[in-house]
Structures are given as structure tokens and as C-alpha cells.
Amino acid sequence: MNTSALVVMLTTLLLVTGLMIYFFAKVLTTPPKPEPDSYLDNDDEDLRQPQ
Numbered sequence: 503m504n505t506s507a508l509v510v511m512l513t514t515l516l517l518v519t520g521l522m523i524y525f526f527a528k529v530l531t532t533p534p535k536p537e538p539d540s541y542l543d544n545d546d547e548d549l550r551q552p553q
Contacts, residue, residue: 503511
């Protein structure tokens with residue numbers, strides 16, 4: 503493997519690894535949205551009742 507191929511391979515490897523770490527950390531640190539946990543809590547009408 504010549505020098506230019508090694509540089510391209512290492513650059514790509516570091517770039518992909520860095521992006522993976524960045525987005526993985528972003529997913530872990532993003533707070534959850536304040537949404538109801540179930541479909542029945544999301545329904546404002548009384549048409550659907552639990553069975």
C-alpha cells in the first residue's frame with residue numbers, strides 16, 4: 503500500500519469514527535420529547551375506551 507492510499511484510508515476511518523461518536527453522544531444526551539406514553543393518553547375524545 504502506498505502512502506497516499508494509507509493517508510486516504512486513515513482520514514476516512516477517523517472521519518467516520520468521529521461522526522459516529524458525535525451522533526451517538528448526541529442521541530444519548532438529547533432529552534426525550536414530552537409526549538404521552540400510550541395511544542389512549544393521546545386521545546382527547548371519549549370514543550375509545552380500554553377493553
